[in-house]
Amino acid sequence: MTWVLRMFSTSIGKKQLMAVTGLLFLLFLTTHLLGNLSIYGGSPAFVAYAEHLHALGKLLVVAEVGLVVALIIHVTLAVILFFENRRSRPVKYAVDKSGGGGRTFSSRTMPYTGLLILGFIVVHLTTFSHHIVDQTTRNIFQIAVAVFSQKLYLAIYLLGVLVVAFHVRHGLWSAFQTVGANHPKYMPFIQKLSIVFAVIVAIGFGSLPLAILALR
Amino acid sequence: MSGKTINLTLKVWRQPGAKAPGRLETYRAENISTDASFLEMLDIVNEGLTLEGKEPVAFDHDCREGICGMCGSVVNGRPHGPERETTLCQLHMRHFADGDTVVIEPFRARALPVVKDLVVDRSALDQVMAAGGFISVNTGQAPEANSLPVPKDKADLAMDAAACIGCGACIAACPNASAMLFTSAKVSQFALLPHGRPEAARRALAMLAQMDACGFGNCTNHQECEVECPKGISISNIARLNREFIKAALGSAEELPVIK
Ligand code: SF4
Ligand code: FES
Numbered sequence: 001m002t003w004v005l006r007m008f009s010t011s012i013g014k015k016q017l018m019a020v021t022g023l024l025f026l027l028f029l030t031t032h033l034l035g036n037l038s039i040y041g042g043s044p045a046f047v048a049y050a051e052h053l054h055a056l057g058k059l060l061v062v063a064e065v066g067l068v069v070a071l072i073i074h075v076t077l078a079v080i081l082f083f084e085n086r087r088s089r090p091v092k093y094a095v096d097k098s099g100g101g102g103r104t105f106s107s108r109t110m111p112y113t114g115l116l117i118l119g120f121i122v123v124h125l126t127t128f129s130h131h132i133v134d135q136t137t138r139n140i141f142q143i144a145v146a147v148f149s150q151k152l153y154l155a156i157y158l159l160g161v162l163v164v165a166f167h168v169r170h171g172l173w174s175a176f177q178t179v180g181a182n183h184p185k186y187m188p189f190i191q192k193l194s195i196v197f198a199v200i201v202a203i204g205f206g207s208l209p210l211a212i213l214a215l216r
Numbered sequence: 217m218s219g220k221t222i223n224l225t226l227k228v229w230r231q232p233g234a235k236a237p238g239r240l241e242t243y244r245a246e247n248i249s250t251d252a253s254f255l256e257m258l259d260i261v262n263e264g265l266t267l268e269g270k271e272p273v274a275f276d277h278d279c280r281e282g283i284c285g286m287c288g289s290v291v292n293g294r295p296h297g298p299e300r301e302t303t304l305c306q307l308h309m310r311h312f313a314d315g316d317t318v319v320i321e322p323f324r325a326r327a328l329p330v331v332k333d334l335v336v337d338r339s340a341l342d343q344v345m346a347a348g349g350f351i352s353v354n355t356g357q358a359p360e361a362n363s364l365p366v367p368k369d370k371a372d373l374a375m376d377a378a379a380c381i382g383c384g385a386c387i388a389a390c391p392n393a394s395a396m397l398f399t400s401a402k403v404s405q406f407a408l409l410p411h412g413r414p415e416a417a418r419r420a421l422a423m424l425a426q427m428d429a430c431g432f433g434n435c436t437n438h439q440e441c442e443v444e445c446p447k448g449i450s451i452s453n454i455a456r457l458n459r460e461f462i463k464a465a466l467g468s469a470e471e472l473p474v475i476k
Pocket of ligand 2: 282286
């Protein structure tokens with residue numbers, strides 16, 4: 001099996017692992033958002049969604065373990081790639097303005113938005129996860145109200161969502177390109193989808209605390 | 217001939233040798249015809265330097281008609297200068313305004329070390345080519361042209377990929393100094409044709425392994441390479457290399473070669 005390790009330690013191999021794990025997170029973001037949108041059905045719908053989710057039991061644990069493994073792979077490779085890429089140009093340009101216009105704000109900031117997201121995930125899990133926060137005495141709606149009533153957490157959450165949106169804006173199309181899915185008919189659509197998806201993430205998740213506080 | 221001339225301030229990277237430290241030196245480029253090419257402008261400046269008894273600026277060039285891939289420096293932060301799909305030798309001074317300050321630096325990458333001034337050592341690109349950028353055929357009579365049908369669209373794409381002149385601007389433009397555009401173009405020009413298919417898996421792995429061993433960075437899809445490539449090589453070639461890698465890594469019996 002050493003061949004698998006060798007293949008995935010090449011530059012393309014590492015990038016493809018980044019892409020596949022990244023696509024998994026996009027899938028997670030999609031389901032996470034769809035589920036949480038239940039808040040627009042009122043707090044009982046939101047609480048019912050959470051209860052149904054937790055009722056999945058073992059299935060949920062499998063998904064969680066899968067996401068944690070993917071996160072470890074994604075972050076470890078990101079760190080390796082970041083330092084390898086820094087080493088590849090020891091002498092910087094005196095003029096570095098990238099006037100060609102290939103780079104975007106999102107593509108430029110991927111390592112940094114990634115790092116911020118990691119921090120955000122920690123804060124988010126410690127404030128919401130049923131593994132950490134006791135949900136027997138309070139339901140998820142009450143917890144969310146309590147968290148978002150604190151200005152600091154509300155700000156961290158909104159900022160976190162924005163950072164995720166920027167990461168996704170480059171990450172989505174980039175992942176497709178890296179796994180080789182670049183096609184003259186579909187790529188323009190995928191590139192637009194990147195932007196649309198980022199906007200949906202920003203507005204979709206960003207509106208949740210406002211909806212929750214409004215229903216309080 | 218317009219007969220128009222301009223004066224420029226040049227800031228040129230001067231470095232006497234590979235190990236020696238370098239720095240930007242300021243020179244005046246006076247009475248430069250707007251019909252001159254960028255390299256001709258450098259020739260004029262060098263003539264002046266030579267007459268003053270100074271060392272002329274070393275820069276690479278050969279064909280001066282945009283086909284050999286020898287020229288190339290970073291002009292005001294852009295490999296081959298500001299014009300799209302234009303090599304430095306084909307860039308004309310009419311794209312500059314009188315009084316402009318022009319900063320000229322060598323391509324920067326660990327894998328393309330500076331030899332002198334603006335000249336960089338691009339043997340890493342040759343090593344990538346030597347690793348697999350060929351097809352193995354027995355010599356002999358040319359085969360009958362129609363014995364291997366090549367669809368027109370595939371032939372066109374292969375031709376587009378083969379337009380890469382190996383100048384290295386993609387590496388210079390890449391924020392990660394990755395050579396993916398070059399390598400993917402070279403892999404693609406064979407992978408797209410039936411003649412290249414038998415060795416496609418071996419070739420993709422060998423060229424990738426060599427590219428990694430040379431110390432290039434990893435592609436993170438900034439697309440700067442495509443924008444700066446003088447031959448307009450598309451990043452869809454990079455996606456093709458990514459596909460060829462999957463086929464070779466997971467779908468063929470080929471092993472990743474060990475590069476010493
Ligand atoms: S892909 Fe373009 S920029 Fe890169 S070496 Fe080939 S011609 Fe030069
Ligand atoms: S000198 Fe040959 S391409 Fe510029």
